[in-house]
Amino acid sequence: MLEIIRPGIQTTVQDLGRHGRRHLGIAQNGALDVPALLLGNRLLGNAANLAALEIALGPVEIRFGRDGCFALTGADFDATLDGEPAWCGWRQPCRAGQVLRLAGARHGMHAYLCVDGGIDMPLVLGARATDLKAGYGGHHGRALQAGDRLPQGAASQQLGRLGVRQRPWQPLLRALPGPEYHEFDAASRQALWQQPWTVSPHSNRMGYRLQGTPLVRNHSGELLSHAVLPGVVQVPPGGQPIVLLADAQTTGGYPRIASVIDADLWLLAQARPGSRLHFVECDLATARAARELWLRDWRRFELAAWGSGQLPAL
Amino acid sequence: MTHAAVHCHLLGERAVVLSSPPPATLACQRRIWWLADALRTHGGFVDIVPAMNNLTVVLDPARHDAEAVLDLLMTLWQQAGSANPPQRRLDIPVRYGGEHGPDLAAVAAHCGLTEQEVIARHCAACYTVFFLGFQPGFAYLGGLPPALATPRRAEPRLTVPAGSVGIGGGQTGIYPACSPGGWQLIGHTELTLFDPQREPPSLLRPGDRVRFQPLEDTHA
Numbered sequence: 001m002l003e004i005i006r007p008g009i010q011t012t013v014q015d016l017g018r019h020g021r022r023h024l025g026i027a028q029n030g031a032l033d034v035p036a037l038l039l040g041n042r043l044l045g046n047a048a049n050l051a052a053l054e055i056a057l058g059p060v061e062i063r064f065g066r067d068g069c070f071a072l073t074g075a076d077f078d079a080t081l082d083g084e085p086a087w088c089g090w091r092q093p094c095r096a097g098q099v100l101r102l103a104g105a106r107h108g109m110h111a112y113l114c115v116d117g118g119i120d121m122p123l124v125l126g127a128r129a130t131d132l133k134a135g136y137g138g139h140h141g142r143a144l145q146a147g148d149r150l151p152q153g154a155a156s157q158q159l160g161r162l163g164v165r166q167r168p169w170q171p172l173l174r175a176l177p178g179p180e181y182h183e184f185d186a187a188s189r190q191a192l193w194q195q196p197w198t199v200s201p202h203s204n205r206m207g208y209r210l211q212g213t214p215l216v217r218n219h220s221g222e223l224l225s226h227a228v229l230p231g232v233v234q235v236p237p238g239g240q241p242i243v244l245l246a247d248a249q250t251t252g253g254y255p256r257i258a259s260v261i262d263a264d265l266w267l268l269a270q271a272r273p274g275s276r277l278h279f280v281e282c283d284l285a286t287a288r289a290a291r292e293l294w295l296r297d298w299r300r301f302e303l304a305a306w307g308s309g310q311l312p313a314l
Numbered sequence: 315m316t317h318a319a320v321h322c323h324l325l326g327e328r329a330v331v332l333s334s335p336p337p338a339t340l341a342c343q344r345r346i347w348w349l350a351d352a353l354r355t356h357g358g359f360v361d362i363v364p365a366m367n368n369l370t371v372v373l374d375p376a377r378h379d380a381e382a383v384l385d386l387l388m389t390l391w392q393q394a395g396s397a398n399p400p401q402r403r404l405d406i407p408v409r410y411g412g413e414h415g416p417d418l419a420a421v422a423a424h425c426g427l428t429e430q431e432v433i434a435r436h437c438a439a440c441y442t443v444f445f446l447g448f449q450p451g452f453a454y455l456g457g458l459p460p461a462l463a464t465p466r467r468a469e470p471r472l473t474v475p476a477g478s479v480g481i482g483g484g485q486t487g488i489y490p491a492c493s494p495g496g497w498q499l500i501g502h503t504e505l506t507l508f509d510p511q512r513e514p515p516s517l518l519r520p521g522d523r524v525r526f527q528p529l530e531d532t533h534a
Binding site for chain 2: 019020021022023024025026027124125131133134135136137176178179202206221222223224225226227228229231232236237238249250251252253254256259260261262284287288291
């Protein structure tokens with residue numbers, strides 16, 4: 001059992017999310033920063049899809065219920081284990097009764113706490129991920145509260161400390177023009193790529209709302225509702241774009257001006273309200289190359305983590 | 315409708331979309347249902363999402379070439395027949411207006427009708443579930459009288475109560491869960507539209523025939 005002493009503002013159980021149920025209106029859910037979850041689980045030797053805690057705002061305090069291992073990835077939350085530093089990007093052993101404290105993000109927005117064996121919640125609609133708006137999955141479909149006790153999966157082998165240098169955050173999001181891109185006027189198309197976009201405080205797991213000079217669509221016609229995915233940049237009539245994320249609805253009706261490529265979505269997950277982002281236009285070949293590069297780095301990391309001791313950047 | 319009116323395009327790097335331009339028709343939607351069945355039979359895709367006279371296939375980029383799936387979609391569409399899912403009849407009890415439907419007055423003003431006329435026309439129509447989307451168990455209903463069509467709100471609400479009945483453009487539907495949303499809210503039902511522990515989890519299915527019934531204490 002993991003015991004939640006201080007829950008923070010929005011700590012949720014997340015895994016790789018729900019897939020194959022979009023036709024029922026069931027959202028993807030799951031970790032916003034997927035590479036961070038994958039990294040934490042891989043450091044521990046967990047299956048990729050085991051559930052972890054996604055932590056948006058500290059301070060958070062958690063008591064471990066048994067001896068084992070944990071890994072912190074994603075945002076650096078200035079963590080300590082019984083007062084000793086617990087580094088982000090590292091796995092380390094812990095003993096029953098020890099308290100992990102995450103003060104708050106020094107860099108980034110979302111931290112992931114993975115534990116050996118994973119957080120063992122029941123599967124709901126095929127996943128352990130929390131859907132906050134629909135109210136299912138994770139721990140009773142809600143953010144964690146003080147006193148919550150979460151079951152932990154079976155212990156695996158004992159592992160020593162091991163760390164990896166996580167990729168540095170930067171504010172450039174590569175994006176492909178969307179189906180309605182050419183329905184926006186020339187000044188708006190230029191503004192999309194050239195002006196900085198400020199992350200609104202109303203951003204959440206459904207989507208990041210961005211603020212800047214409003215984007216103007218030449219067409220006034222309403223669109224028929226269509227499927228949308230994490231990464232799609234939609235523009236409501238007010239002209240302020242929304243980049244959809246893991247908890248986004250499965251279909252929508254606003255024009256799709258662009259799609260952030262998969263390889264750069266984690267950058268958005270780690271952007272804080274008030275920070276400024278830039279979209280960089282790219283093509284399908286660039287998106288594929290970015291995916292290949294990530295996979296290549298991942299394979300090098302796997303080889304290093306489980307074959308030798310020296311770890312590359314991920 | 316003609317084949318030439320349909321077009322296919324990419325949505326990001328891992329989705330392919332086939333869509334027919336407005337207006338949405340039931341005849342076209344039957345072909346979309348057929349296409350969804352054919353793609354499920356084909357197998358191997360992450361998600362197959364029919365929406366309003368369009369369909370999106372979510373790919374696994376490691377397995378699929380997006381351009382090849384574009385070709386597959388067009389080929390299947392040329393062969394598309396007309397699916398006839400079993401039709402069920404459901405009545406949805408609704409309280410209209412006031413706190414239950416805060417945008418009823420705005421819809422009436424936009425349509426040049428009284429609130430009572432909006433309610434009467436909304437209840438007189440028989441709707442078909444075209445597809446589920448937006449939220450778990452949210453049914454997009456075809457058959458809204460054109461006189462009731464009202465644009466979505468300029469800025470989506472941050473919170474819409476579960477059970478809210480709304481109009482968005484030429485569509486009407488019910489929010490199964492509390493969430494943000496951009497539709498104009500005209501009423502509220504107490505039915506449970508979606509239950510993750512129920513099998514199937516959604517009350518409504520594509521092809522269902524739906525009517526709204528005004529409850530006694532309806533406002534106005």
